[in-house]
Amino acid sequence: MIFTNLIEANLKTNTIGKNIEYYTQLKSTNNEAWEIIKEGSQSGTLIITDNQISGKGRNGNEWESKSGKSLTFSLIYQPRTIPVEKIGLLSILSGISILDGLKELNINGGLKWPNDIILNDKKIGGILCESKINKKIIEWVVIGVGINVNESMDDFDLNLTKKASSLFIELGQNTQRERVIAGILNNMELLLERFESDSNFDISKDWNNYCTHNNKKVSFKKNNMTHYGLFKNITIDGKCIIESDGKNNYYSGESISDLQIL
Incomplete structure (x- = not known):
C-alpha cells in the first residue's frame, strides 16, 4: 500500500x-x-x-x-x-x-x-x-x-x-x-x-549528462524500416542527433522508435 x-x-x-x-x-x-x-x-x-x-x-x-x-x-x-x-x-x-x-x-x-x-x-x-x-x-x-x-x-x-x-x-x-x-x-x-x-x-x-549512449552506435526504426547510426546527443529543442553516412539527422521522439544500443 x-x-x-x-x-x-x-x-x-x-x-x-x-x-x-x-x-x-x-x-x-x-x-x-x-x-x-x-x-x-x-x-x-x-x-x-x-x-x-x-x-x-x-x-x-x-x-x-x-x-x-x-x-x-x-x-x-x-x-x-x-x-x-x-x-x-x-x-x-x-x-x-x-x-x-x-x-x-x-x-x-x-x-x-x-x-x-x-x-x-x-x-x-x-x-x-x-x-x-x-x-x-x-x-x-x-x-x-x-x-x-x-x-x-x-x-x-x-x-x-x-x-x-x-x-x-x-x-x-x-x-x-x-x-x-x-x-x-x-x-x-x-x-x-x-x-x-x-x-x-x-x-x-x-x-x-545523464545519457547512457552518447557517441555510441544505435539502431532504430523509422517507417517500419531499421536504420543504423551514431547517437551524438540531443538538441536544445529535444530532438536527437544521429549521424549516418557522415550526415547528422535530427529526429523527434514521435518520428522514430525502438532505439537500441549496439
Whole structure:
C-alpha cells in the first residue's frame, strides 16, 4: 500500500503533489488523470495507484507493473508560458527529474532517449506525456511515470529479464516508494519553474549528462524500416542527433522508435 502521508511528509513543493488522488487499483493513471481534468482539476494534482492493470507506454505499448511493488503515477500539469513548440521537452524534463530524485537516494541511473530510465544498463522505468492543445495553446499535460521499485526477478516475464530490472534487483534492498516519488516531484517542480520562467533554459545539457549512449552506435526504426547510426546527443529543442553516412539527422521522439544500443 502507498501511504500518502509519507509522500506529503517528504514533499518540499509549493503546488505539485499538494492534492493527491490515491487508488488501490486503476486501469491507467493517465486515463484517470484525463477524467479528473474533465471534472475540474487543479494543476499539480497527483494520481497514484498501488495496482495499475493496463498501464500505457509509448507507441501503443502496455506498461507492466506489479501490485504493491511498482511505482505508477501521473501528474496533472497546466503550463503557464511553455510554447507548443517546446512541448516535447516536458518528457525530457521529467526524465531528468526522476534521475535527480533517485540521486538524492544515492541511486545513480541514466537516460535512454527519449524516455527510458536506466540502471546498470537495464530499463527500470519509463515516461508517457500526453497533452491537450487548443489553438496552439497547451491547455493540459499529463505526465505518466512507471518505475520498477521492489520487484524481484520472478516478477518479470521471461522475455523481459534480459533488458528490464528494478531498484531491488540492482541494489539488493527494498526502497520506500513514497520517498522515491517525493524526491521526483520535488525536483520536477524546481525544473518546471525554471523552464517556465527562463525562455533560454537549455535543459538538453542536463539530459546529455545523464545519457547512457552518447557517441555510441544505435539502431532504430523509422517507417517500419531499421536504420543504423551514431547517437551524438540531443538538441536544445529535444530532438536527437544521429549521424549516418557522415550526415547528422535530427529526429523527434514521435518520428522514430525502438532505439537500441549496439
